[in-house]
Amino acid sequence: MTDVPRTASVRVRRLRYPALWAAGAVALPLSIAFAITIGPADIRVGDVWASVASHLGWGSTGLTPIRDGIVWELRLPRTLLAAVCGAGLAVCGVVMQSLLRNPLADPFVLGVSSGASTGAVAVVVLGAGGGAVSVSAGAFAGAVVSFALVLVLSQVLGATTDRVVLSGVAAMQLFSALTSFVVMTAADAEQTRGVLFWLLGSLGGVGWAEVWAGLVVLAVTLLVCGLHAHALDAFAFGQDAAATLGVRVARTRIVLLTVTALLTATLVSSAGAIGFVGLVLPHAARALVGSGHARLLPVTALTGAVFLVWVDTLARTVLDPQEVPVGVVTSLIGVPAFVLVLYRTRKAGTA
Amino acid sequence: MTGAAGTGTGLRAERVARAAGGRLIVDGVSLAPAPGSCVGLLGPNGSGKSTLLRLLAGVLAPASGVVTLDGRPLAELHRRAAARRIAVVEQDAATQSELTVREVVGLGRIPHRRPWSGTSAEDEEAVRHALERTGLADRAEQSWHTLSGGERQRAQIARALAQAPRELLLDEPTNHLDIQHQLDLLALVADLPVTTVIALHDLNLAAMYCDTLLVLREGRVAAAGAPGDVLTEELIADVYGVRTAVTPDGPDGRPHIRFLTR
Numbered sequence: 225m226t227d228v229p230r231t232a233s234v235r236v237r238r239l240r241y242p243a244l245w246a247a248g249a250v251a252l253p254l255s256i257a258f259a260i261t262i263g264p265a266d267i268r269v270g271d272v273w274a275s276v277a278s279h280l281g282w283g284s285t286g287l288t289p290i291r292d293g294i295v296w297e298l299r300l301p302r303t304l305l306a307a308v309c310g311a312g313l314a315v316c317g318v319v320m321q322s323l324l325r326n327p328l329a330d331p332f333v334l335g336v337s338s339g340a341s342t343g344a345v346a347v348v349v350l351g352a353g354g355g356a357v358s359v360s361a362g363a364f365a366g367a368v369v370s371f372a373l374v375l376v377l378s379q380v381l382g383a384t385t386d387r388v389v390l391s392g393v394a395a396m397q398l399f400s401a402l403t404s405f406v407v408m409t410a411a412d413a414e415q416t417r418g419v420l421f422w423l424l425g426s427l428g429g430v431g432w433a434e435v436w437a438g439l440v441v442l443a444v445t446l447l448v449c450g451l452h453a454h455a456l457d458a459f460a461f462g463q464d465a466a467a468t469l470g471v472r473v474a475r476t477r478i479v480l481l482t483v484t485a486l487l488t489a490t491l492v493s494s495a496g497a498i499g500f501v502g503l504v505l506p507h508a509a510r511a512l513v514g515s516g517h518a519r520l521l522p523v524t525a526l527t528g529a530v531f532l533v534w535v536d537t538l539a540r541t542v543l544d545p546q547e548v549p550v551g552v553v554t555s556l557i558g559v560p561a562f563v564l565v566l567y568r569t570r571k572a573g574t575a
Numbered sequence: 576m577t578g579a580a581g582t583g584t585g586l587r588a589e590r591v592a593r594a595a596g597g598r599l600i601v602d603g604v605s606l607a608p609a610p611g612s613c614v615g616l617l618g619p620n621g622s623g624k625s626t627l628l629r630l631l632a633g634v635l636a637p638a639s640g641v642v643t644l645d646g647r648p649l650a651e652l653h654r655r656a657a658a659r660r661i662a663v664v665e666q667d668a669a670t671q672s673e674l675t676v677r678e679v680v681g682l683g684r685i686p687h688r689r690p691w692s693g694t695s696a697e698d699e700e701a702v703r704h705a706l707e708r709t710g711l712a713d714r715a716e717q718s719w720h721t722l723s724g725g726e727r728q729r730a731q732i733a734r735a736l737a738q739a740p741r742e743l744l745l746d747e748p749t750n751h752l753d754i755q756h757q758l759d760l761l762a763l764v765a766d767l768p769v770t771t772v773i774a775l776h777d778l779n780l781a782a783m784y785c786d787t788l789l790v791l792r793e794g795r796v797a798a799a800g801a802p803g804d805v806l807t808e809e810l811i812a813d814v815y816g817v818r819t820a821v822t823p824d825g826p827d828g829r830p831h832i833r834f835l836t837r
Contacts, residue, residue: 327671451690458685460672467634470658470686515672
């Protein structure tokens with residue numbers, strides 16, 4: 225066993241935490257500001273500040289209405305939603321992985337994204353709701369139905385963590401099949417392309433309504449998860465061990481699964497199923513600050529936010545004027561990063 | 576062993592029963608350990624030792640009967656309050672989390688901590704003391720995954736000690752350990768100033784370290800009392816189906832069991 229380097233790495237990990245916090249707190253607003261300047265229209269960081277300041281009522285912009293509109297109506301909400309999605313999906317990933325004791329768990333493990341897809345497809349292709357229901361609302365409804373099914377299934381099947389995961393996988397398969405069935409039998413080519421883009425995740429065309437909805441649910445989720453940070457630590461040695469450490473296991477699991485599922489549903493309904501963030505970012509954050517959730521949750525949220533801001537910037541500029549679905553880019557970047565993280569932490573599993 | 580529950584202090588089980596798969600795993604067992612004593616749970620595989628421990632820990636609820644803590648039914652207690660009194664060491668604790676030994680021991684402070692709070696001086700002192708008591712102080716910053724089997728069990732006991740319990744339940748903690756580590760671990764446990772209930776397989780170790788023994792067979796109490804009274808050739812033949820020669824050669828005249836060929 226290589227005791228000495230491991231000991232050293234633990235000390236480094238401790239020192240890293242305040243430094244990481246400071247770096248993240250600076251990096252996030254800077255990333256958002258810079259990401260907004262990147263794109264076909266020539267916007268400078270100063271223009272971003274000016275636009276934001278004027279809309280907050282601190283003086284006039286001095287920008288033309290078009291440039292102000294590009295910042296305030298297009299790029300700012302999109303970039304903010306990217307940050308909210310990155311933070312939210314990553315935090316959901318941390319909670320799912322701890323709660324279900326499964327390193328492969330991600331925000332979509334409860335079938336939420338496939339349920340959302342079915343809901344969205346039902347609205348777009350079948351015209352469910354008769355035009356009165358938006359795609360987002362359909363997606364949200366589908367996600368909630370799917371999650372409810374998973375909860376009922378897992379309770380009936382025995383309520384252990386592996387039953388929750390297996391129920392999620394079953395729901396995922398069921399709703400994926402339903403989505404494919406509807407698309408194959410009823411959609412025309414254009415609808416199919418629209419649905420596909422949505423399924424792969426896209427932050428294009430989002431407005432302030434989505435940002436506020438995501439931000440509010442993210443804040444509530446962070447609050448609830450923060451309250452349960454010690455309980456999440458207690459799950460390290462399984463649910464019986466958590467119970468003997470004073471955790472009300474069934475109640476804690478339902479509360480945390482519900483808030484994370486609602487956050488995932490909210491994010492998926494506005495930005496589609498952006499994969500891989502919730503799976504990979506938690507592992508990267510653990511490699512940085514260790515497994516204690518009081519530290520892990522904020523660091524994961526910050527890392528996820530910064531990550532998705534830049535990935536989305538890449539997605540909308542790399543093939544300009546065409547846009548790559550952000551979910552495609554997260555996976556293209558995420559897979560090698562995932563392998564790297566696993567390679568660096570490989571000793572843990574074999575010891 | 577069968578004291579009246581409801582009025583006594585400490586942890587007591589009164590005629591508890593629990594079924595699984597249509598079969599009674601634990602069937603009307605009563606247990607009232609004297610405060611500060613070490614009770615050994617004996618019995619063949621599947622005799623209900625682990626289930627009884629889980630009932631005592633409050634992880635399982637009894638189908639009938641009651642487990643009380645200072646006279647109050649365990650089910651009425653808040654889980655956190657129970658966890659500040661009763662600590663449990665499982666058979667094969669395993670985790671996929673990358674935790675240091677200090678972090679694992681620190682888990683024991685969870686029932687004492689409030690949400691949003693960092694570690695208090697009291698938490699750190701309890702962890703430091705538990706690490707020293709179990710001889711793991713110089714391993715504190717090491718990854719839990721780099722520990723040997725015996726060290727992992729000691730880390731779990733340190734975690735349980737950090738919980739500052741008055742009752743400690745251990746489920747075959749000496750499994751997979753070599754004989755030296757078994758002796759070290761039981762000496763450590765027997766010296767602790769807490770009431771201990773410990774499931775064991777090794778009859779000689781149970782005779783050496785436990786103050787009283789409770790022998791289970793198919794979920795029922797086959798015998799209970801001091802090691803010298805319980806561990807007889809007849810009882811061992813009856814419960815385990817093996818021939819033995821029992822002599823009072825152990826420390827302080829405790830029974831020593833020698834197994835004979837059939």
